Amino acid sequence: MSAPTSVRQPVxxxxxxxxxxxKVIGLDGVDVDLYPGEVLAVIGxxxxxxxxxxxxLTGAVVPDAGELRLDGHPVSFKRPQDARDAGxxxxxxxLAVAPAL
Ligand SMILES: Nc1ncnc2c1ncn2[C@@H]1O[C@H](COP(=O)(O)OP(=O)(O)O)[C@@H](O)[C@H]1O
Ligand SMILES: [Mg+2]
Numbered sequence: 001m002s003a004p005t006s007v008r009q010p011v012x013x014x015x016x017x018x019x020x021x022x023k024v025i026g027l028d029g030v031d032v033d034l035y036p037g038e039v040l041a042v043i044g045x046x047x048x049x050x051x052x053x054x055x056x057l058t059g060a061v062v063p064d065a066g067e068l069r070l071d072g073h074p075v076s077f078k079r080p081q082d083a084r085d086a087g088x089x090x091x092x093x094x095l096a097v098a099p100a101l
Contacts, residue, residue, distance in 0.1 A: 017066035026052035
């Protein structure tokens, strides 16, 4: 039986993530809590920042500001391998992964 939500800790927490591309704001202070066993869907318009958020959570983009915590501990991913080493893998939706398919 899982513990009540009130005492469960997020496995992944983001606070105040900011990422800009020149004048374009990709992320404008994003907060995320991901709980153990949770499947979290991020839905938004084209250009809303979904891909940038995933990249910021997985080391493919280094945010300009904000914090990430994994199991309550501050982490700072500079590259995807850093996130991978921490147990975070990214499966990209892109035909470039397997063009023949
Ligand atoms: N590498 C980049 N260089 C410049 N602008 C970018 C780059 N990546 C994303 N953006 C811009 O950041 C915003 C968010 O994009 P993105 O995260 O790809 O949105 P989504 O995945 O929700 O469609 C958009 O305005 C997009 O044009
Ligand atoms: Mg996208």
